[in-house]
Amino acid sequence: MSSSIERTTSGMSSTRRTFLQRMAITGVAVGPGGAFLASCATSGGGDDEGDSEPEPQGDVSDDNPLGIPEDEPLEIYIFDGGFGDEYATDVHQPIFSEKWPDVEINHNAAVDIGGELQARFVAGDPPDFVNNSGDGQMDGAQLITDGQLYDLSDLFDAPSWDDPEVPVRDTLIPGTIEMGSRDGTPYVLNYAFTVFGLWYNKTLLDENGWTVPTTWQEMMDLCAEIKSAGIAPWVYQGVTAPRYMNWPLLTMAAKLAGPEILVPVDNLEEGAWGHEAIRESAAALRSLKENDYFLPGVEGMEFRDAQGLWARGEAVFCPSGSWLENEEADAIAEDETFELAMMPEPLLSEDAVMPLETVRATAGEPYIVPADAKNPRAAMEYMRAMLSVEGARGFSETVTSLTSVAAANEEVEISAPGLASAQEALNAAGENVINWLYPTWYPTMENPGIDQATGALLRADITVDEWVQQCEAVAKEIREDDSVVKQTREA
Amino acid sequence: MTALRHGKYPFILAFLLPPVGIYALYMLSPYVQAIYISLTRWSGLSATQTFIGFDNYVEMWNDDQLRTALRNNLILLVVVPVLTLFLGLFFASMLNVGGRRSGQAVTGVRGSSVYKVVYFFPQVLPHAITAIVFAYVFAPSNAGGILNNLLEAVGLGRLTQLWIGEPKYLVWIIVVVMTWGFVGFYVVLFSAAMQSIPRDIYEAALLDGSSRITTFRKVTLPLVWDTVQVGWVYMAIQAMDGFAFVHIMLGVNGGVQGAGDVLGVAIYRAAFAEYDFGYAAAIGVLLLLLTMTIVVLFMRVLRRERVELA
Numbered sequence: 001m002s003s004s005i006e007r008t009t010s011g012m013s014s015t016r017r018t019f020l021q022r023m024a025i026t027g028v029a030v031g032p033g034g035a036f037l038a039s040c041a042t043s044g045g046g047d048d049e050g051d052s053e054p055e056p057q058g059d060v061s062d063d064n065p066l067g068i069p070e071d072e073p074l075e076i077y078i079f080d081g082g083f084g085d086e087y088a089t090d091v092h093q094p095i096f097s098e099k100w101p102d103v104e105i106n107h108n109a110a111v112d113i114g115g116e117l118q119a120r121f122v123a124g125d126p127p128d129f130v131n132n133s134g135d136g137q138m139d140g141a142q143l144i145t146d147g148q149l150y151d152l153s154d155l156f157d158a159p160s161w162d163d164p165e166v167p168v169r170d171t172l173i174p175g176t177i178e179m180g181s182r183d184g185t186p187y188v189l190n191y192a193f194t195v196f197g198l199w200y201n202k203t204l205l206d207e208n209g210w211t212v213p214t215t216w217q218e219m220m221d222l223c224a225e226i227k228s229a230g231i232a233p234w235v236y237q238g239v240t241a242p243r244y245m246n247w248p249l250l251t252m253a254a255k256l257a258g259p260e261i262l263v264p265v266d267n268l269e270e271g272a273w274g275h276e277a278i279r280e281s282a283a284a285l286r287s288l289k290e291n292d293y294f295l296p297g298v299e300g301m302e303f304r305d306a307q308g309l310w311a312r313g314e315a316v317f318c319p320s321g322s323w324l325e326n327e328e329a330d331a332i333a334e335d336e337t338f339e340l341a342m343m344p345e346p347l348l349s350e351d352a353v354m355p356l357e358t359v360r361a362t363a364g365e366p367y368i369v370p371a372d373a374k375n376p377r378a379a380m381e382y383m384r385a386m387l388s389v390e391g392a393r394g395f396s397e398t399v400t401s402l403t404s405v406a407a408a409n410e411e412v413e414i415s416a417p418g419l420a421s422a423q424e425a426l427n428a429a430g431e432n433v434i435n436w437l438y439p440t441w442y443p444t445m446e447n448p449g450i451d452q453a454t455g456a457l458l459r460a461d462i463t464v465d466e467w468v469q470q471c472e473a474v475a476k477e478i479r480e481d482d483s484v485v486k487q488t489r490e491a
Numbered sequence: 492m493t494a495l496r497h498g499k500y501p502f503i504l505a506f507l508l509p510p511v512g513i514y515a516l517y518m519l520s521p522y523v524q525a526i527y528i529s530l531t532r533w534s535g536l537s538a539t540q541t542f543i544g545f546d547n548y549v550e551m552w553n554d555d556q557l558r559t560a561l562r563n564n565l566i567l568l569v570v571v572p573v574l575t576l577f578l579g580l581f582f583a584s585m586l587n588v589g590g591r592r593s594g595q596a597v598t599g600v601r602g603s604s605v606y607k608v609v610y611f612f613p614q615v616l617p618h619a620i621t622a623i624v625f626a627y628v629f630a631p632s633n634a635g636g637i638l639n640n641l642l643e644a645v646g647l648g649r650l651t652q653l654w655i656g657e658p659k660y661l662v663w664i665i666v667v668v669m670t671w672g673f674v675g676f677y678v679v680l681f682s683a684a685m686q687s688i689p690r691d692i693y694e695a696a697l698l699d700g701s702s703r704i705t706t707f708r709k710v711t712l713p714l715v716w717d718t719v720q721v722g723w724v725y726m727a728i729q730a731m732d733g734f735a736f737v738h739i740m741l742g743v744n745g746g747v748q749g750a751g752d753v754l755g756v757a758i759y760r761a762a763f764a765e766y767d768f769g770y771a772a773a774i775g776v777l778l779l780l781l782t783m784t785i786v787v788l789f790m791r792v793l794r795r796e797r798v799e800l801a
Contacts, residue, residue, distance in 0.1 A: 114763065121536050122536065122537060122538055124538065139534075143536055146536050146537035147537070297631025297656075299653055299656045300630065300653030300654065300655050301656075302630070302634070305630065305634040305635070306634070309633065448744040448749060459656075483767070
């Protein structure tokens with residue numbers, strides 16, 4: 001999920017980069033020249049279901065639990081974005097090739113995954129393995145609906161790379177497989193693991209003898225003090241992504257009233273957004289604007305400008321996920337004394353149902369095997385290699401991110417102070433890890449839907465009641481749209 | 492002779508067929524296919540298209556966001572050509588026939604050779620760069636906003652705004668940026684047209700004591716009207732687009748509250764954010780119809796008596 005959110009927010013910068021490429025596709029639809037995509041689109045050229053050749057398969061054995069053919073090539077596409085692609089070429093592929101020297105890996109890196117691969121999916125000729133991420137990410141839910149993804153059950157049931165006694169399924173942080181499943185069938189491997197929270201300027205806090213607030217009342221008192229010191233207490237992601245503030249909003253509400261209030265939100269139930277705890281949380285965040293605690297002008301800023309000002313000491317608190325440290329690495333490097341850390345959101349009330357340490361964390365960064373892949377078994381074997389402790393630890397060390405592989409997170413030494421604090425927070429949370437799924441299930445509900453409502457709330461253009469009404473209207477629109485495949489969860 | 496006449500049609504066909512074939516394949520067939528796609532539900536990710544009749548068009552009718560986009564396109568359509576053509580004509584006539592220097596009857600204002608180059612600068616910048624630059628012109632002052640900092644520097648700090656953060660300004664920001672980006676081209680276009688006007692007409696006008704404004708109205712404008720007409724149609728088509736500026740400056744949702752949306756961005760969003768290529772194609776068909784209607788209307792309304800120079 002985090003990646004679907006990251007995708008949209010990293011929007012602006014990668015938009016600039018990839019935009020011309022995509023124009024080539026859209027330009028079409030835009031101008032009267034409009035529909036060149038179509039030139040192959042309606043010609044019925046695609047592989048229709050059923051006529052594809054049977055996938056090549058080797059013999060299943062203890063050594064080859066997925067039964068991969070030992071001499072068929074494997075075509076791989078890695079998203080060349082925040083994580084780069086060295087982790088694939090320098091960490092995962094050597095592990096894979098050591099075991100399967102005769103499988104030739106055809107490695108590709110792309111900035112715009114959809115731009116390069118969408119036509120190949122339509123034509124029924126996709127690569128074997130895709131890191132479907134970044135600004136050009138193809139809608140995962142839609143790919144599942146269209147039957148374009150390979151069922152990964154065999155991968156998760158196979159013995160893990162490191163210990164034949166333990167299936168892959170049991171080496172992952174709970175919730176990882178569910179993130180990429182529909183109706184119980186896993187289709188997407190979410191590999192990176194993101195912790196969400198409030199990121200603060202530790203240097204400023206230490207210098208001024210301020211302590212990390214644990215309740216909202218303490219937060220408000222501290223904000224008053226920060227403001228009188230001539231610093232802005234908070235930033236958020238400006239015009240680009242006010243939805244980042246949904247994360248503390250829903251997390252604080254869940255802490256107050258329990259994680260079960262998020263279930264009706266995900267299930268699009270009527271009145272879910274009107275829950276008393278969600279209202280209270282929304283009112284708390286709105287009070288930041290009422291008291292003028294946001295960085296001046298933040299509501300008109302690009303998200304990178306807002307985060308950059310935060311990293312340069314103009315503000316103290318910033319909501320984000322654990323990618324923030326990477327994203328703002330340049331600004332952070334400007335000042336050697338600057339130190340950031342993550343804190344869990346403060347409690348709205350002393351009688352909150354969940355402890356302070358509760359955090360939102362989720363697996364993200366999707367990897368898929370297309371249903372029409374020529375060598376899907378080898379692609380799953382590649383995933384199995386990625387999920388080895390060595391592969392996962394190598395990933396963490398290369399790209400400064402946790403992974404969904406539980407054992408690897410325990411053993412990895414993290415030198416980045418921000419991510420280390422997130423790792424600590426995750427350990428402190430123990431069982432109290434929450435998440436919600438509607439942004440993954442219904443991306444347009446989160447953005448532009450709830451995003452616009454929250455933006456207006458944070459500008460104090462609307463009241464909390466109006467915000468609830470707008471969120472309910474957005475949920476209703478999705479609920480009543482027959483073309484959207486609905487999903488539900490029970491807990 | 493007879494042999495040539497006998498072989499005339501195969502000869503002509505041999506030359507005409509390839510280009511017409513290529514045109515039909517790459518220009519006409521996409522139109523037809525887009526119209527067909529607009530009658531289907533298609534994610535753009537698979538080869539499966541479900542025929543749903545006019546459902547996409549019904550959905551369009553009920554889509555409030557699309558109305559905003561349409562309204563903005565109409566604002567762009569009316570305001571941008573008027574502003575651009577007005578400024579273009581003004582600058583071009585100043586550069587070519589606006590000067591009053593001794594010894595030369597018809598000349599540009601002082602320094603016009605420099606201005607000619609400067610006006611053309613925006614035209615050589617890709618729209619993407621123009622849009623990024625202007626995103627910073629309209630940013631808040633502490634994020635490097637050029638306009639707000641300028642206003643503060645000259646003591647007009649009370650006029651500063653969160654330009655890109657305010658829904659009511661968004662479409663006007665796009666108007667300003669588009670005009671800035673396009674005016675240079677029209678200055679050059681009109682300059683070329685004005686230079687082909689015989690000088691003796693201007694000299695006669697001067698001898699009759701005509702002022703600059705009268706000269707412009709009675710001499711320059713009628714004689715470049717053909718070019719203005721072409722420019723107007725071209726400008727209108729560009730104003731129906733606006734995709735690059737809006738997408739880069741305001742994002743894929745058309746900015747705060749979607750208030751700066753245009754049809755081009757709505758198509759992009761339907762296709763690449765919602766994976767609803769059928770709906771995207773339907774908006775594309777709407778845009779096609781609008782553009783064609785506008786072109787035909789403009790050509791008719793702007794038709795005027797042609798002035799013969801010789």
